[in-house]
Amino acid sequence: MSKVEVRLTVNGAEYVRSVEPRYLLVDFLRRELGLTGTHIGCEQGVCGACTVLLDGQTARSCLHFAVQVSGSEITTIEGVSAEASLSPIQDAFHRNHALQCGYCTPGFVLTTVELLRQNPSPDETEIRRGLTNNVCRCTGYVNIIKAVAEAARSMPTGEG
Amino acid sequence: MAVPDRPGDDSWKIVGRSIPRREDAWLLTGQGCYIDDVPEPSNTLHLGFVLSSEAHARIVLIDAEEALALPGVIDVLTGEDIARLTRPIHTGFLLEGHRDTTRDAVAREKVRFVGEAVAVVVAENPYVAEDGVERVLVTYDPLPAAVALESAAGDDAPLVHEELGTNVVLESTFATEGLDEAFADATRIIKETFRTGRIAGVPMEPRGCLATTGRAGEELTMWTATQIPNIVKTALAKLLGHPESGIRVITPDVGGGFGTKAHFYPEELVCPALALKYGRPVKWIQDRREELLTNIHAREHIYTVEVGIDGDGAIVAMRCNMMANAGAYSSYPFGATLESVGGVRFILGPYHIRNYGYETRAVASHTCPAGAYRGTAQPTAMLAIEGMMDRIAREIGIDPAEARRRNLIKPEQLPYTTAVGTHYRTGSYSESLERALEMIGYEEFRTSQPPDRLVDGKYRGIGICCYTENSGMGVAAVRARGWSVLPGFDGALVRVASDGKVKAFISHAACGQGYHTSFAQIVADQLAVPFEDVSIVVGDTGLTPEGTNTFASRGTVTGGGAAVRACLVVAEKMKRIAAHVLEVSADDIVIENGVAMVQGVPDMRMTVREIAEVAYSLTSHVMPEGDDYGLEATDHYDAGMPTISNAVHVATVAIEPADGTVEVERYVVVHDCGRVINPMIVDGQIHGGAVQALGEVLMEELVYDDAGQLQNATLLEYSLPTALDVPMIDIEHIQSITDENPGGFKGLGEGGVIGGVPALTNAIADALAGIGANVNTNPLKPSRIAELIDAALESR
Numbered sequence: 001m002s003k004v005e006v007r008l009t010v011n012g013a014e015y016v017r018s019v020e021p022r023y024l025l026v027d028f029l030r031r032e033l034g035l036t037g038t039h040i041g042c043e044q045g046v047c048g049a050c051t052v053l054l055d056g057q058t059a060r061s062c063l064h065f066a067v068q069v070s071g072s073e074i075t076t077i078e079g080v081s082a083e084a085s086l087s088p089i090q091d092a093f094h095r096n097h098a099l100q101c102g103y104c105t106p107g108f109v110l111t112t113v114e115l116l117r118q119n120p121s122p123d124e125t126e127i128r129r130g131l132t133n134n135v136c137r138c139t140g141y142v143n144i145i146k147a148v149a150e151a152a153r154s155m156p157t158g159e160g
Numbered sequence: 161m162a163v164p165d166r167p168g169d170d171s172w173k174i175v176g177r178s179i180p181r182r183e184d185a186w187l188l189t190g191q192g193c194y195i196d197d198v199p200e201p202s203n204t205l206h207l208g209f210v211l212s213s214e215a216h217a218r219i220v221l222i223d224a225e226e227a228l229a230l231p232g233v234i235d236v237l238t239g240e241d242i243a244r245l246t247r248p249i250h251t252g253f254l255l256e257g258h259r260d261t262t263r264d265a266v267a268r269e270k271v272r273f274v275g276e277a278v279a280v281v282v283a284e285n286p287y288v289a290e291d292g293v294e295r296v297l298v299t300y301d302p303l304p305a306a307v308a309l310e311s312a313a314g315d316d317a318p319l320v321h322e323e324l325g326t327n328v329v330l331e332s333t334f335a336t337e338g339l340d341e342a343f344a345d346a347t348r349i350i351k352e353t354f355r356t357g358r359i360a361g362v363p364m365e366p367r368g369c370l371a372t373t374g375r376a377g378e379e380l381t382m383w384t385a386t387q388i389p390n391i392v393k394t395a396l397a398k399l400l401g402h403p404e405s406g407i408r409v410i411t412p413d414v415g416g417g418f419g420t421k422a423h424f425y426p427e428e429l430v431c432p433a434l435a436l437k438y439g440r441p442v443k444w445i446q447d448r449r450e451e452l453l454t455n456i457h458a459r460e461h462i463y464t465v466e467v468g469i470d471g472d473g474a475i476v477a478m479r480c481n482m483m484a485n486a487g488a489y490s491s492y493p494f495g496a497t498l499e500s501v502g503g504v505r506f507i508l509g510p511y512h513i514r515n516y517g518y519e520t521r522a523v524a525s526h527t528c529p530a531g532a533y534r535g536t537a538q539p540t541a542m543l544a545i546e547g548m549m550d551r552i553a554r555e556i557g558i559d560p561a562e563a564r565r566r567n568l569i570k571p572e573q574l575p576y577t578t579a580v581g582t583h584y585r586t587g588s589y590s591e592s593l594e595r596a597l598e599m600i601g602y603e604e605f606r607t608s609q610p611p612d613r614l615v616d617g618k619y620r621g622i623g624i625c626c627y628t629e630n631s632g633m634g635v636a637a638v639r640a641r642g643w644s645v646l647p648g649f650d651g652a653l654v655r656v657a658s659d660g661k662v663k664a665f666i667s668h669a670a671c672g673q674g675y676h677t678s679f680a681q682i683v684a685d686q687l688a689v690p691f692e693d694v695s696i697v698v699g700d701t702g703l704t705p706e707g708t709n710t711f712a713s714r715g716t717v718t719g720g721g722a723a724v725r726a727c728l729v730v731a732e733k734m735k736r737i738a739a740h741v742l743e744v745s746a747d748d749i750v751i752e753n754g755v756a757m758v759q760g761v762p763d764m765r766m767t768v769r770e771i772a773e774v775a776y777s778l779t780s781h782v783m784p785e786g787d788d789y790g791l792e793a794t795d796h797y798d799a800g801m802p803t804i805s806n807a808v809h810v811a812t813v814a815i816e817p818a819d820g821t822v823e824v825e826r827y828v829v830v831h832d833c834g835r836v837i838n839p840m841i842v843d844g845q846i847h848g849g850a851v852q853a854l855g856e857v858l859m860e861e862l863v864y865d866d867a868g869q870l871q872n873a874t875l876l877e878y879s880l881p882t883a884l885d886v887p888m889i890d891i892e893h894i895q896s897i898t899d900e901n902p903g904g905f906k907g908l909g910e911g912g913v914i915g916g917v918p919a920l921t922n923a924i925a926d927a928l929a930g931i932g933a934n935v936n937t938n939p940l941k942p943s944r945i946a947e948l949i950d951a952a953l954e955s956r
Binding site for chain 2: 131
């Protein structure tokens, strides 16, 4: 199959690759760039494990062809914090035991980045609503909800 | 008797603390390495499986011509081709009444469920593998299918395995002496049938594996998303005819298992077989549709329970007749017995029931094989017994909590052996019930609950579950269940390096339990070294000792037990070395926080690092006479029969009469798993289990039609709980320490779901009791509840 050029800015760095037009964004990130923190859970946009920020908005990387989003800016879990450190959101997940197997976790963290950017001090209902696009099978959400609330309290407005 | 943690027992300093998990560091930052993240060599071949579209059919023709014509497709293999490279999967089960079945890794001649592999496409990349799968044309000659449990058990049902002459693949009966007489003495007899729907574990990460070979095919390394690497290794040796000493099975980070990954699956045989055939790495990654179609299913059960009670509501006799849908094949390593035998033996729970009998059957059908999903049969067994407790209360006009009080095993009855021979050493059955009722404000709830249960326009109810949880099975326990391919013991190798840092290699595999943290807490305490100095290796048969791995709430009991025992040997050696250097008796040495000192003479001291330097001959000191070099020990620990945890869950629900939707309003748990290693991790396990129970009760169900087509093999149609559905959960712990294992630990991984299913079901049943609805069939989806409400209101 013929290939097309895809140009993406991912976590601040620009990448140019030639891939098949049908190549999914999630495969581009994982297989072309080696950014394996973005996970594939259902390939139907239901579970949210593949959530990334696409031009600042959460998006399902399993539902986009890489070529469709050529020219965009992407943030993956690898770009949420500087190497070997945790962002306030990640730290709140850590302190509240808001992850177990960790497979859904990158998606939850990126969803929380967007949630707290849009609403820096959400109440519990707003947190729950903000998280419904992501499925976790381990934690029962209890500690994720707590972690997001704590992250909101600990973060200066606007910090991701 | 509930034994409190010994006052003054200060040997556990790090155990008992909610230390945030170590594994978070890599899992939170995208540095986790799950099966699809394991670096694949550039010459890796990728597999795609062609799955049967028929539940029961003869394979007439497999036409691979179009697939083979695709650039990048290397090969297409049928069941016959794979059979030339592998032996059929067979558990070789040792249990009377069990009819073992054999499964080809890829079907030959016949298919027996939708999703069974009929061919495998080998390609240069995963996209082309999928293209190839779509171009393999299979012609089937369809046959009638046996699908639903009761019809599959019928005399005229199509046979899944003709050579057996029946679909009943397990039959087992038991009765205590004098059971009929005990029933004859009962004041009243209550009978009910409970049905539960088929569900699945649905870990967020589907399965996958990557097999590589080296040194002219002698060495086979397989990464696989499993809970049981050692069981997989032994199975591969047998089924590939490859020397086991040349096989290494590694589990990378695993994205959830819940028991579904505690089975050996056909793809795990095909991948290494083809890696050996082609001499190239071979990889397969499962997608969600395959996950729902082919990973183990569970919980399609029917229990008919009959209790005889005395005038006070105490059970004087009980019978249970159970059936479980086993699916098309025996699962490996559990056979078809896991749920059917478990259900009738676990159902006694924390209750004093001396006269008991059961009949149980596992029934093969043209559906996905059934097996282990968190709790195995315990959630449904407890659903049945707890449903009976509520019915006893209703029958004689007492409160449901009181019915339980009158039947629970009393503290003075411990240690206690149940009617089926399960041994309960310690527990807190009454204490945990009373505390849970207090936490949720049970009396107040009951007092303010109107007879029709309608409060603010919603039916409101409260449900209780008192349960026991089987954990930590050792050799005797797996033999008693007939599991010939499970060893039963587990192993730990504890090694202090020359710099005093410790690494413990434990025969378990992590899929979210936090082993890198909780096992390190145990080892740090046992060696009296700082927590930061201990690291853990699990999930690599090339590094850890042999063992039985991770399922059935075994981890802390068997792995923790092995670690405690190995640490003891290392600690004694450290003391001998310190005593030798300091020229005192080893009895006078105490080790604290990484320093060995002479008791009462704190100036006479050596650090663990200095001791290790002696052990590795890096100083001028020599070893004590009789001691070899090195500072490590390996232990293989057999925990024997199960250790029994217990807990009580109480939930309140509000049901919207208009549409049958359920909101869980309050949820409390009083939990007793003996010594708690890391309360935060334990609470997380309870949360997760309880919410899986919520899914099981309110929304999850795998629906097969009469032809055996799975109607909802996507996450769009198989609903899972989200953050909007769940209650906050209040948890308290009671610690009834046991002396059955070296750490006083009891398992807990499954309890959340075991307690949650009955508590939530009973809360709904209670909410609908006012209008006279009888709740005996799960799941209780809104449509089902709306039907129950309509029917109840109509019949009034």
